[in-house]
């Protein structure tokens with residue numbers, strides 16, 4: 001009879017450890033994260049959330065005057081309001097009828113070692129940059145578009161068509177707009193021109209509300225940047241709303257949807273857009289995918305009085 005009492009198991013363990021050849025090998029800590037990949041099926045379309053890593057934002061990014069309230073809601077979300085707040089960065093690889101469409105590119109080598117993990121995560125699923133057919137951007141901020149170019153401004157996607165919302169491309173390639181953006185975002189102007197040069201001949205300027213291809217359609221979400229665009233992924237009745245930068249720190253911007261973040265080009269416009277998109281997602285019970293929603297970024301939006309809450313979508317082990 002097997003003795004399953006605690007004393008019996010301990011005795012058996014001690015005996016095994018004492019036998020030569022049965023000694024357990026030490027398992028050293030791996031010391032790095034597993035690949036940041038998660039898959040979800042939307043009708044006939046397969047979507048893979050591919051992490052680019054995360055970055056930390058100072059709580060004052062929502063305004064010095066809002067710091068006490070920011071700290072309070074961060075504490076409610078079990079986050080330390082006296083330390084930089086984690087901000088995830090997700091991209092979404094969409095397989096539509098065998099074509100691979102990458103929505104946003106992550107930050108490349110531009111924003112430090114905790115970001116720029118997209119290429120390694122794509123490699124972990126067997127996808128090299130030359131396999132991407134279309135790269136489509138929500139907007140031209142470096143955390144979303146930095147993965148387009150290496151530090152010598154060479155294109156990192158050798159064959160992909162690059163689809164950029166035309167309002168966004170027009171804004172960032174016109175130096176007359178330099179004074180309209182926060183100081184820290186002004187590098188976006190030379191960067192947009194580098195992108196334009198590197199991808200010359202294979203850039204499509206996407207009209208407002210146009211299809212990227214059947215199954216992925218643009219929706220205006222202007223404000224955070226002048227051409228910030230979100231995408232509806234649809235197959236039959238199944239839908240996913242890839243909603244870009246509707247939030248950067250969900251705990252804060254769902255509770256205070258009218259607050260701007262320091263990177264907003266038009267904070268009031270961004271706030272109005274946030275309410276419009278949140279109201280639509282809540283009313284239609286849409287599954288949303290956020291670039292800065294904790295990995296894998298999939299959630300639903302619930303209306304909560306005059307504000308909102310994100311409810312994380314449960315893990316699915318099978319497609």
Ligand SMILES: [Zn+2]
Nearest residue numbers: 141143144245
């Ligand atoms: Zn962003």
